[in-house]
Amino acid sequence: MRRAVGILLVAVLVGACGGGNGAKKSNAAAITAGETGPLAPALLTQTQLRQVPGLSTAVVTSLTQTTYFADPDPRGPCGAKVPALSVKDAAGVAIKADALQAAQIVTRLPEGTAKKILDARMADSTAGCPEFETVTHQGVHQRVLLVRIVRLHKEFEQALAVVNAIKIGKSVRAATQIDVRDGNVVSRIVIFTNAPIDNVTVRGVASLMGQNLHALDS
Numbered sequence: 569m570r571r572a573v574g575i576l577l578v579a580v581l582v583g584a585c586g587g588g589n590g591a592k593k594s595n596a597a598a599i600t601a602g603e604t605g606p607l608a609p610a611l612l613t614q615t616q617l618r619q620v621p622g623l624s625t626a627v628v629t630s631l632t633q634t635t636y637f638a639d640p641d642p643r644g645p646c647g648a649k650v651p652a653l654s655v656k657d658a659a660g661v662a663i664k665a666d667a668l669q670a671a672q673i674v675t676r677l678p679e680g681t682a683k684k685i686l687d688a689r690m691a692d693s694t695a696g697c698p699e700f701e702t703v704t705h706q707g708v709h710q711r712v713l714l715v716r717i718v719r720l721h722k723e724f725e726q727a728l729a730v731v732n733a734i735k736i737g738k739s740v741r742a743a744t745q746i747d748v749r750d751g752n753v754v755s756r757i758v759i760f761t762n763a764p765i766d767n768v769t770v771r772g773v774a775s776l777m778g779q780n781l782h783a784l785d786s
Contacts, residue, residue, distance in 0.1 A: 599636045601660030601673055608659045610674040610755055610780040612773070617663065620772035622765060626665040634662045636671050637705045644692025645714045645730040645745075647700030651685050653677075653756060663757075670759040674781075682754045686726045686747055693717050693730060711735040715742065718770045724778045725750050729771075731764045746774050750781035 603611065617626035642652045658675035677685075699713040711734070718729040726749040734743050744759040755777045759765065 599631060599638060599655050599658075599660060599671075599673070601631055601655055601658040601675075603630060603659065603661055605657070605659055607657075607674045607676060607753070607784070610753065610777075610784045611659055611661050612663070612672055612757070612776055612780065616776050616780075617665075617773070620769055620776070622769040623665050623668075623773075626663055626668075629662045629664065631660045631662050631671060634669070634671070636660075636662070640705050641702050643700070643702055643712070644689045645717070645728075645732065646692045646694055646697035647702075647712065648688070648692040650688040650692065651681070653685060653754060654681075663759075668759060668761050668765075670757055672755065672757040672777075674753065674755045676753045679752060682749045682752050683726065685754065686728060686749050689747060690726075690728050693728060708736060715764055718744075718767050718774075720771060720774050723775065724748055727774060727778065729774055731770070733764075744770060746770065746777060748774060748777040748781060750778070751785060753781055753784065755781055 612628065614626060614628040617623045617628065638655065639652070642650050644650045653673070653675065654677060655673055655675055658673050660671060660673045663670040663672065695717055697714055699711050701709060701711050703709055713733045715731040715733050718731065720727050720729055727747060729744065729746040731742060731744045734741050742761045742764040744765055746757050748755045757773060757777065
């Protein structure tokens with residue numbers, strides 16, 4: 569059975585709980601972004617990922633092998649409402665490694681929209697902010713806490729990496745979200761792990777995302 573996982577927000581982890589607890593389920597559709605098209609060169613490859621510390625066993629597959637849903641309640645790292653990331657005509661892949669599950673989406677947005685999304689997320693990134701609650705597309709309540717903001721090297725037009733803890737009932741997992749923008753193109757990866765991943769891994773993945781975006785328009 570394929571596991572359903574939310575991709576467009578770090579605070580969406582579904583499939584860890586069987587049903588809702590009174591919240592209404594959304595009509596969010598599964599994301600079917602493919603590995604071909606004009607944005608495909610910005611996708612991370614298995615060869616690239618295996619060069620990153622901690623990801624030597626990474627395997628890149630089609631998103632169709634694991635069900636990912638758009639987030640019905642987009643939030644920033646500290647819980648503020650933020651604009652949703654459109655996946656229309658996007659490219660995407662799923663990524664697996666030891667105790668790690670992830671997905672990457674690359675999408676080109678209308679003029680100014682990509683910056684607006686990153687600006688909103690960055691404005692809501694404050695170390696030590698309180699825990700907040702969201703509801704997944706399955707109607708499952710989850711609590712989210714910002715664990716840390718990962719400082720990235722100054723090699724991007726705009727980028728943000730955060731690690732959150734997601735709690736559903738007694739289950740707790742770490743979710744790392746990296747957003748990198750180059751012009752009107754956003755590359756987003758969400759990584760789910762049992763424990764927070766190392767900063768060196770986060771920075772390695774972010775650097776590759778930036779390199780691929782830069783090569784896309786060069």
